[in-house]
Amino acid sequence: MSTPASILLVGLGGAGCSMVTRLSAQLPPEVAVALLDTDARSLSAGTAATLQLGRAQTRGMGTGGEAALGLASAESEEAALRRLFAGVPVVVLVTGLGGGTGSGAASVVAGYAAECGATVLSFATMPFSHEGERRMRQANDATVKLGQKCHGLVVVHNDLLLQQVSPDAPLSESFAAADSWVGGALRGLASAFAPGALIAVDPAALRSLLSTPGSPTLFAYGVGQGEGAAMKAARAACDCPLAHAPGAVAKVASLFVTVAGGSAMTSTEAFEAVAAIRTRFGGETSTVLCARIEPALGDRIEVSVLGASLPAPKAPAKPKKGAKAEDPAQPIFEFATEESMRRGLFGGTPMTFIDGQDVDVPAYIRKAVRLPASP
Amino acid sequence: MTSKPLPSLIAVIDVGTHKTASLLGQIIDGKARMLSFSERRTDGVVKGTVTDLEKLTQCVHEVVNDIERGSGRAVEQIYLSLSGPAAEGERVKGFVAVPAHDGKVTAKDVTEAIQSAKRLEPPAGRATILYMRQPTMLDNRPVSNPVGMAGKRLEVNFWRVTMEEGNMRMRVGMVNGMSIKVRDFILASHAAACATASDADKQGVLVIDMGAGTTDWILYYKEHILCAGSIPVGGEHLTNDLSVALRISRETAEDLKLRFGSAMHRENDVNQTIWKDGDKGVGDQQFNRGTITQVLSLRYQETIEFVRKDVLRRLEAIFPGHAVKLDQNMIPSGVILTGGSASLADAAEAVQLVTGLSARVGIPNFENESLRKPEYAGVVGLMTAAITDAPPPVRRPRGFLAQLKELFRL
Numbered sequence: 001m002s003t004p005a006s007i008l009l010v011g012l013g014g015a016g017c018s019m020v021t022r023l024s025a026q027l028p029p030e031v032a033v034a035l036l037d038t039d040a041r042s043l044s045a046g047t048a049a050t051l052q053l054g055r056a057q058t059r060g061m062g063t064g065g066e067a068a069l070g071l072a073s074a075e076s077e078e079a080a081l082r083r084l085f086a087g088v089p090v091v092v093l094v095t096g097l098g099g100g101t102g103s104g105a106a107s108v109v110a111g112y113a114a115e116c117g118a119t120v121l122s123f124a125t126m127p128f129s130h131e132g133e134r135r136m137r138q139a140n141d142a143t144v145k146l147g148q149k150c151h152g153l154v155v156v157h158n159d160l161l162l163q164q165v166s167p168d169a170p171l172s173e174s175f176a177a178a179d180s181w182v183g184g185a186l187r188g189l190a191s192a193f194a195p196g197a198l199i200a201v202d203p204a205a206l207r208s209l210l211s212t213p214g215s216p217t218l219f220a221y222g223v224g225q226g227e228g229a230a231m232k233a234a235r236a237a238c239d240c241p242l243a244h245a246p247g248a249v250a251k252v253a254s255l256f257v258t259v260a261g262g263s264a265m266t267s268t269e270a271f272e273a274v275a276a277i278r279t280r281f282g283g284e285t286s287t288v289l290c291a292r293i294e295p296a297l298g299d300r301i302e303v304s305v306l307g308a309s310l311p312a313p314k315a316p317a318k319p320k321k322g323a324k325a326e327d328p329a330q331p332i333f334e335f336a337t338e339e340s341m342r343r344g345l346f347g348g349t350p351m352t353f354i355d356g357q358d359v360d361v362p363a364y365i366r367k368a369v370r371l372p373a374s375p
Numbered sequence: 376m377t378s379k380p381l382p383s384l385i386a387v388i389d390v391g392t393h394k395t396a397s398l399l400g401q402i403i404d405g406k407a408r409m410l411s412f413s414e415r416r417t418d419g420v421v422k423g424t425v426t427d428l429e430k431l432t433q434c435v436h437e438v439v440n441d442i443e444r445g446s447g448r449a450v451e452q453i454y455l456s457l458s459g460p461a462a463e464g465e466r467v468k469g470f471v472a473v474p475a476h477d478g479k480v481t482a483k484d485v486t487e488a489i490q491s492a493k494r495l496e497p498p499a500g501r502a503t504i505l506y507m508r509q510p511t512m513l514d515n516r517p518v519s520n521p522v523g524m525a526g527k528r529l530e531v532n533f534w535r536v537t538m539e540e541g542n543m544r545m546r547v548g549m550v551n552g553m554s555i556k557v558r559d560f561i562l563a564s565h566a567a568a569c570a571t572a573s574d575a576d577k578q579g580v581l582v583i584d585m586g587a588g589t590t591d592w593i594l595y596y597k598e599h600i601l602c603a604g605s606i607p608v609g610g611e612h613l614t615n616d617l618s619v620a621l622r623i624s625r626e627t628a629e630d631l632k633l634r635f636g637s638a639m640h641r642e643n644d645v646n647q648t649i650w651k652d653g654d655k656g657v658g659d660q661q662f663n664r665g666t667i668t669q670v671l672s673l674r675y676q677e678t679i680e681f682v683r684k685d686v687l688r689r690l691e692a693i694f695p696g697h698a699v700k701l702d703q704n705m706i707p708s709g710v711i712l713t714g715g716s717a718s719l720a721d722a723a724e725a726v727q728l729v730t731g732l733s734a735r736v737g738i739p740n741f742e743n744e745s746l747r748k749p750e751y752a753g754v755v756g757l758m759t760a761a762i763t764d765a766p767p768p769v770r771r772p773r774g775f776l777a778q779l780k781e782l783f784r785l
Contacts, residue, residue, distance in 0.1 A: 344619040349421050352607045354681055359608050362616035363674040371620060372665035375648040
């Protein structure tokens with residue numbers, strides 16, 4: 001099953017599927033959608049291609065939080081997954097870590113996609129601190145594995161989502177924030193590859209940016225409206241909480257910036273925005289710029305930024321078929337794990353639990369308090 | 376506590392997560408005169424737990440060498456502080472039915488009750504480090520000295536501190552390596568309290584010793600220790616939160632914490648811009664002061680809240696079924712906050728806010744002015760505790776031969 005679309009958006013697990021389902025309404029036509037889950041109920045939604053994982057293992061009932069079961073379920077559908085990814089240049093995998101399907105299957109699914117030749121970018125959400133020790137550990141382990149399998153990994157902390165909205169806002173509002181970030185990234189990527197861009201790029205540019213699996217990925221997204229919309233959007237992207245999350249990369253060597261705006265957007269504006277982004281995030285080695293006019297945006301301008309800190313002079317040798325990537329002889333880039341990101345100087349020490357929370361994680365993160373903006 | 380009389384020379388050592396401090400004092404008329412003092416950065420301890428014994432041992436040796444060199448005296452025995460979650464405390468009781476016909480308590484009854492309390496074995500794999508006396512009850516009424524009083528049921532209580540055997544042997548071995556004996560262990564929170572709280576305070580006071588790696592607390596009621604505990608969070612966590620939030624190094628975070636930090640977050644902090652170095656030169660960074668106070672106050676107040684919950688949890692274990700309230704009626708002297716992290720600006724105010732009790736920062740009471748800072752409450756308190764907890768010297772009647780020997784210094 002090969003798709004003509006340039007991007008395949010894959011929702012994996014309960015959280016991934018629901019996010020992708022919410023997003024699928026606002027996506028450009030260049031993005032195809034697929035839903036993967038062990039739980040048959042997540043897969044009933046409309047137009048997307050669906051694939052139920054682990055029919056033999058779970059009988060459509062979900063994994064009950066068992067990562068091992070999620071892993072086995074994904075491996076049992078290897079042939080179907082490879083068919084799904086065949087011929088797709090870019091796969092964006094959206095998943096929630098901590099549960100069984102996401103934590104177990106993410107690295108396997110990402111691995112198949114990468115082996116099929118796709119550039120794999122993953123968005124993974126981490127559980128709330130209050131979900132307890134087991135899910136957090138499972139999620140931490142999964143990020144390390146996933147980081148080694150896909151080309152780019154953006155981690156979204158659920159705790160961070162809570163910081164974005166006022167304390168009395170409904171929960172759906174905080175998830176809407178996550179949707180808008182990932183949605184923005186997808187629209188940015190999709191429009192970059194679509195014909196009709198002012199400055200167009202091809203998927204290979206993304207590939208060369210994200211050519212080193214396991215290197216930390218920077219992601220930011222911002223929207224601006226009205227006068228000076230481009231600068232507003234750039235500033236919003238600079239202040240994007242995803243780029244400020246603890247442990248996120250501060251400066252990167254390579255950047256991939258997409259600027260999309262209404263018909264009034266000028267190239268000067270677009271370049272100004274990119275200059276502001278470069279001041280904040282770096283991009284000394286290379287900055288790939290893509291600009292596109294989308295009349296539907298009106299006077300709004302969207303800026304999305306992807307970055308990788310390790311410059312890649314040449315593509316790494318593809319692992320031979322059948323060779324396990326975990327082979328200790330193969331150098332694996334030290335991935336800045338979730339643990340060290342959130343626990344800072346305490347990374348690597350045993351977790352200390354009080355009332356079910358790891359107290360080495362900063363209090364403001366666990367309490368989901370939004371910090372005042374930096375000057 | 377040991378029953379040996381106090382020597383005239385006392386050495387104490389307080390091994391903390393951040394620094395190791397040692398004090399050598401000469402005891403004159405029941406008061407300590409400082410002979411020498413030394414402190415060094417501790418190596419090999421993270422969050423109050425020993426991670427590298429070799430480094431820690433070396434650090435302890437250096438500090439002890441310092442005080443020996445500084446005073447010109449050899450240290451033979453030393454008091455060690457005991458802090459952090461490794462030292463677990465619990466209440467143990469001993470009963471005796473008063474047997475005499477006239478129903479009066481004798482000294483022998485008290486000894487028997489004490490023995491029955493101490494017969495209770497600690498949990499497997501743990502060794503008893505020390506017993507601290509709690510109020511003695513005669514027919515469920517607290518009495519200070521029951522001997523000679525009439526009653527039927529005598530109950531003695533102790534706060535027993537136990538430690539994992541391997542951990543204890545490691546600590547003792549650290550000092551024994553220098554041919555120095557561990558004279559006794561002293562609970563660090565008790566030491567901090569001895570340095571900062573008066574006897575009048577001990578009618579009812581909660582002392583919180585917030586160090587770098589752990590926050591130890593101890594509750595006194597009617598001059599006795601009621602309970603004690605430890606939270607594995609301390610000043611390092613403040614620094615860490617700041618370094619994660621601002622993405623700066625540990626050193627910069629530590630510096631900003633001391634210069635601009637506060638345990639209270641105020642509205643007008645938010646629009647203050649502060650500079651890291653202040654010279655606005657290359658590499659200087661500016662930060663929002665509101666971010667710093669927000670991050671620190673959240674952590675500080677949360678830690679105090681953990682302490683408050685821990686105190687209540689332990690009180691409920693001691694008085695099951697009673698609605699225990701931690702209020703000014705129970706502890707009229709409120710909270711004394713001490714230890715290195717008590718120096719953070721507005722710390723007492725934050726404690727007041729969280730606990731609803733009056734709070735003050737405890738400055739150790741010591742003749743030497745350089746040690747009158749909250750961070751030295753531990754080491755100064757060890758000295759105070761060693762003196763005050765020692766039994767009064769016992770005069771043994773000596774035989775003629777012994778006196779003769781003394782005379783000729785044989």
